[in-house]
Amino acid sequence: MYVAVKGGERAIANAHALLAKQGRGDLGLPRIERAAVAGQLGVLVARVMTEGSLYDPELAARAILQAQGDVLEAVTLVRSYRTTLPRFGYTLPVDTAGLPPQRRISAAFKDLPGGQQLGATFDYTHRLFTDRDTGGPRIDPAAGPAAGPRPEMPRVTDLLGASALIEPDHAPGTGTGDPEPADLTREPPVFPMSRAGRLQALARADEGFLLALGYSTQRGFGSTHPFAGEIRVGEVEVEFEAPELGFAVPLGRVEVTECQMINQFQGNADTPAQFTRGYGLAFGRGERKAMSMSLVDRALRASEFGERVVAPAQDEEFVISHSDNVQATGFVEHLKLPHYVDFQAELGLVRRLQAEFRERAAAGPGAAGPINPAPAGAVGVISGQARASADGTPAGRELTLTEAPA
Amino acid sequence: MTPQTLPTEAPGETEAPGEAEAPGEAVAARQRWMRTLAMASRDALSAAWRGWAPKPAVQAVRGPEAGLVMVRARIDGGGARFNLGEATVTRAAVRLHGEPLATDAVGTSYVLGTDLEHARLAAIFDGLLADPEQRERVLAEVIAPLEQAHVERDGIRGAEARSTHVDFFSVAREHE
Numbered sequence: 001m002y003v004a005v006k007g008g009e010r011a012i013a014n015a016h017a018l019l020a021k022q023g024r025g026d027l028g029l030p031r032i033e034r035a036a037v038a039g040q041l042g043v044l045v046a047r048v049m050t051e052g053s054l055y056d057p058e059l060a061a062r063a064i065l066q067a068q069g070d071v072l073e074a075v076t077l078v079r080s081y082r083t084t085l086p087r088f089g090y091t092l093p094v095d096t097a098g099l100p101p102q103r104r105i106s107a108a109f110k111d112l113p114g115g116q117q118l119g120a121t122f123d124y125t126h127r128l129f130t131d132r133d134t135g136g137p138r139i140d141p142a143a144g145p146a147a148g149p150r151p152e153m154p155r156v157t158d159l160l161g162a163s164a165l166i167e168p169d170h171a172p173g174t175g176t177g178d179p180e181p182a183d184l185t186r187e188p189p190v191f192p193m194s195r196a197g198r199l200q201a202l203a204r205a206d207e208g209f210l211l212a213l214g215y216s217t218q219r220g221f222g223s224t225h226p227f228a229g230e231i232r233v234g235e236v237e238v239e240f241e242a243p244e245l246g247f248a249v250p251l252g253r254v255e256v257t258e259c260q261m262i263n264q265f266q267g268n269a270d271t272p273a274q275f276t277r278g279y280g281l282a283f284g285r286g287e288r289k290a291m292s293m294s295l296v297d298r299a300l301r302a303s304e305f306g307e308r309v310v311a312p313a314q315d316e317e318f319v320i321s322h323s324d325n326v327q328a329t330g331f332v333e334h335l336k337l338p339h340y341v342d343f344q345a346e347l348g349l350v351r352r353l354q355a356e357f358r359e360r361a362a363a364g365p366g367a368a369g370p371i372n373p374a375p376a377g378a379v380g381v382i383s384g385q386a387r388a389s390a391d392g393t394p395a396g397r398e399l400t401l402t403e404a405p406a
Numbered sequence: 407m408t409p410q411t412l413p414t415e416a417p418g419e420t421e422a423p424g425e426a427e428a429p430g431e432a433v434a435a436r437q438r439w440m441r442t443l444a445m446a447s448r449d450a451l452s453a454a455w456r457g458w459a460p461k462p463a464v465q466a467v468r469g470p471e472a473g474l475v476m477v478r479a480r481i482d483g484g485g486a487r488f489n490l491g492e493a494t495v496t497r498a499a500v501r502l503h504g505e506p507l508a509t510d511a512v513g514t515s516y517v518l519g520t521d522l523e524h525a526r527l528a529a530i531f532d533g534l535l536a537d538p539e540q541r542e543r544v545l546a547e548v549i550a551p552l553e554q555a556h557v558e559r560d561g562i563r564g565a566e567a568r569s570t571h572v573d574f575f576s577v578a579r580e581h582e
Contacts, residue, residue, distance in 0.1 A: 053491035053492060054474075055477065055491060055492070055494070055518070056494040058519065059494065059520065085472055085474045086474070087475070087476065087492075088495055088497065088516075089475055090476045091477050091493075093487050094477065094478070094479050094490075096480075097483055100560070100564060101567070102563065110574050115571050116572050116573075117568065118570040118572050119567055119570055120570075136566060137566055137569040150564050157482065158484075169480070169483060169484040178486060178487060179486055179487075180487075181478070181487045181489055182489075185489075185492070195486075195488075196481060196486055196487065196489070199481060200488055200491075203488075203490050203491055238475070238493065238518065240495070242516060247436075247437065248437065249440055250437055250441035250444055250445075251444055251475070251493070252445050252517060252518035253445065253518075254477065254493060254518070256490075258483065260482065281479050283490075
């Protein structure tokens with residue numbers, strides 16, 4: 001329970017001034033420009049955009065600077081900012097198959113049509129400190145793979161899909177065309193969610209949380225036997241059907257990372273054995289996020305495939321309810337705000353329980369024995385009651401054991 | 407909203423989405439320059455407008471104003487739609503009148519980001535492009551160089567990416 005406090009204006013103002021001063025660092029060094037953050041900390045910017053659920057590299061860079069590098073604080077700034085803007089509408093779905101990949105790899109197929117492109121990656125680096133020159137790759141314009149037109153790069157899953165070895169991306173039987181997807185920013189989630197609703201939640205979910213859950217599925221907590229069917233990174237064009245113009249207006253491009261996980265499926269009476277999919281999509285260069293998202297997406301489809309739900313990563317309500325780091329950090333961090341009244345109530349209660357315990361102990365050896373109602377449980381009940389009554393009864397009103405519900 | 411004065415577009419105030427009866431070619435041409443204007447840098451548009459003469463008078467009809475669009479994608483890449491996350495967009499509508507335009511023209515823009523001036527300039531050039539007398543000149547002097555710059559940028563990025571083309575060789579278990 002939180003009871004408001006007053007006062008502290010001067011201290012708070014000074015604390016914020018101190019925060020700004022500390023964030024400035026050494027005055028002898030130049031201030032980091034926003035453009036420098038957007039350009040040189042691109043992966044961090046991508047994470048803030050993805051979890052802030054707002055594509056705008058400049059704003060994300062500004063948030064990172066103001067938050068002094070605290071990702072969750074920056075994400076919260078971005079989320080707050082978006083609430084000040086009107087929503088013009090929904091874009092047409094982006095065509096990730098058509099994006100010219102900067103990076104495109106498959107861990108399932110060695111020889112892909114169009115080939116594999118490592119792009120800008122941390123993979124295969126030695127993870128040792130180094131000072132690389134920043135001149136970029138050596139390109140011989142006359143020869144080598146860099147020459148010539150861009151090859152077509154069909155999706156790996158489409159190749160598998162052509163021979164019906166993987167579930168189609170349009171679920172058969174549903175046949176309702178193109179359903180309007182749920183929008184978490186308009187309607188709170190209701191369980192069970194649609195896969196579209198889940199993917200929206202997962203897209204903005206905390207990377208670390210999804211990483212841990214995805215990892216847990218690999219270690220056997222809801223095993224999904226995944227292969228990274230395809231990962232692609234590139235810029236995709238965004239189009240918006242402007243109502244006053246009556247046609248799709250190209251708005252520009254956004255960089256995205258897409259991951260298609262391919263997973264085993266044993267088949268059942270209705271369906272032959274085939275591969276199933278997990279899907280991940282993130283703003284910017286967010287490969288770990290997209291991969292983790294696709295693992296968790298597949299794990300959360302357990303009931304769709306009649307799999308037993310035995311692990312946390314398969315529990316939709318658990319995953320979705322705890323995936324948003326703005327909500328999570330808000331609730332965790334609120335604990336440091338003044339809870340004086342609340343604590344006083346519990347302090348008084350514990351003192352009284354202890355006094356009663358001592359009285360019983362003094363009265364006779366058997367009195368404080370096992371027949372005594374478990375104090376811990378009783379405290380829990382009363383404390384719950386004190387919290388629940390926060391709105392109704394005067395804060396900190398003392399409760400006695402007899403008042404507590406059974 | 408006020409309709410564009412593109413001669414090929416049906417006049418009237420009641421253009422509904424999906425009902426744009428303007429020939430596909432005119433729409434495609436306009437989409438193409440709107441794409442170019444949206445992806446151009448603000449500085450490039452600013453320089454082009456500074457150097458433009460004679461300038462018609464510009465009157466703001468709407469905005470420029472920043473807002474959001476919800477970016478959508480498809481499950482598994484090609485399945486049902488889902489909401490990926492929002493993006494900032496700035497839009498503007500301007501009315502151009504006076505020399506050198508024969509009639510008033512309205513220009514509209516939608517541009518990713520929150521750069522109000524970028525959106526205003528993009529709307530101005532969209533308005534100029536709506537005027538049949540001005541269109542060829544704008545296409546040649548503003549749009550074509552911007553497109554060219556973009557093609558070059560994409561070419562360099564593409565070549566860099568293809569320089570990382572990789573052939574892996576499986577060492578064992580090749581003949582299963």
